[in-house]
Amino acid sequence: MAEVKKMATRDAYGAALAELGEEKSDLVVFEADLAAATKTGVFRKKFPDRHFECGIAEGNMMAVAAGAASMGLVPFASSFAMFAAGRAFEQVRNSIGYPHLNVKIGATHGGISVGEDGASHQCCEDFALMRSIPGMVVLCPSDAVEARAAVRAAYEYVGPVYLRFGRLAIPVFHDQDTFRFEIGKGETLRDGDDVAIIATGLMVYEAVQAAEQLQAQGIHARVINLCTIKPLDTELVLKAARECGKIVTAEEHSIIGGLGEAVCAVVAESGIPCKVKRVGVNDEFGHSGPAVPLLKQFGLSAENIAKVAAEL
């Protein structure tokens, strides 16, 4: 197999901001002392007068961004997922979510693949937290192409959006020239009727690889990419439930409160007979280590998805 180009979705985020900034003068960026890591530094280099440093004060940053949004600007407020969704949860809930202000939260370093920094920085709870806020759109792009498109879609959408990006360079498998993105619409990457693998973020590529492995065993797996975790593409999920009767969800997030539970709820309430298994971080914290072996250790791999799917 040819070498696949790799890029972190956080890099795509920074590049997309810098690109959009050219067209949109109302796009401003708020940052909490992590510009080099969140990649908003790329935007800052181009538009220093529109990049507002807030220092290490994420709660204040979120509410400041809310105030700026109320004045008609379109702020992207950035930090690591742990601090954007975790530390600043209540500011996001009360100052952005409740008034439904037009703030985009660009959260990088989501999940276990943060790697060496360890559990304190490996946020596996952000989907659960952000999903629970009424009116919040939650996006988790699967590669750099989708990330770029998601940033643009988030800008065009009026209302609060949470975007989760990753630190790790991952395969870029979408075609930049033909890819179309719409908030709330899932993407079927591969057809199959034996089992559906519904994945988000960096687990999408793993799901595609898992489907290849299953194919060799004679199992035809459907692969669905759900970048939009909220609002969930219910139609696509239920179609998979109906046609496959078996679903495996895959996410770099706690199995509690994330994509897996969202899918479970929709399937259970539909009455469609369908077994669901969740692949994700079990109810435990991460730890330090290089990202790729860590992901494997936590079962966030094509091999594990294939194993779970085959056993279902």
Next chain:
Amino acid sequence: MTEQEKKDLAIKATKVRMGVIEGTHAAKAGHPGGSLSSADMFTYLYFKEMNIDPDNPHDPDRDRFVLSKGHTAPGLYAALALRGFFPWEDLKTLRQIGSHLQGHPNMNMTPGVDMSTGSLGQGVSCAAGMAKAAKYLGKQCRVYTLLGDGEIEEGQVWEAFMFAANYKLDNFVAIIDKNGLQIDGPTKDVMDSGDIAAKLRAFGFEVMEINGHDFDQIEAAFNKARETKGKPFGIVMHTVKGTGVSYMTNSVEWHGKAPNDEEYQIAMNELNAKLAELEAK
């Protein structure tokens, strides 16, 4: 300020206090104490200081006010109603199902409310964000925020103050209502915040300490705020919680409790007497 202007403001402030009592009595809930301590400030802001238009509450160039101590919404609502943003009768629907007057301010429901607040320490950050945005957009508008002296125990308040000073937001005025009482008791006993003015100065603010019930002093503070360039402005206003109603005056008990029918009558009698006295002057 002329004596006539001062008299007019005093009359309006008394009416605002009556609105606080009307609302909290009808709701059988709410926060009269801090609403009354800030009543003179609300009145001055909405009738003299701010560039606002009740007929055009979303004017993009208007001045902004953020009630960071959102629980004193009854005071804000009374000032907004008196200024003509919505009918006075609405005050009696406070906290009721279907009312636009939520327990804490909601910017999407109540005309004239510029930010949804209630969770302490957040409004001040929103206000700082508005001031920063106004500078970026080249708007001349000013942003005012009112905080409680208990509220400043929230660390986020000081993050916001740092932000305001860092960006030299001289279009930003933070007013701290130092009434000395919070839910669990006197502020100095619950969590002594010490010399608030000195702390604000240390954070890069120009500061004035005033009597928050004296319109001359309030005016002087806002004049100085307008003259101050390159720095945010802080007003530490010394007030008495519950001012205007005898049994609520300087009482912790009336932080978050509504008057019953009998108490309502006493309060309204006192405020009506005050009104008659002012009008006879």
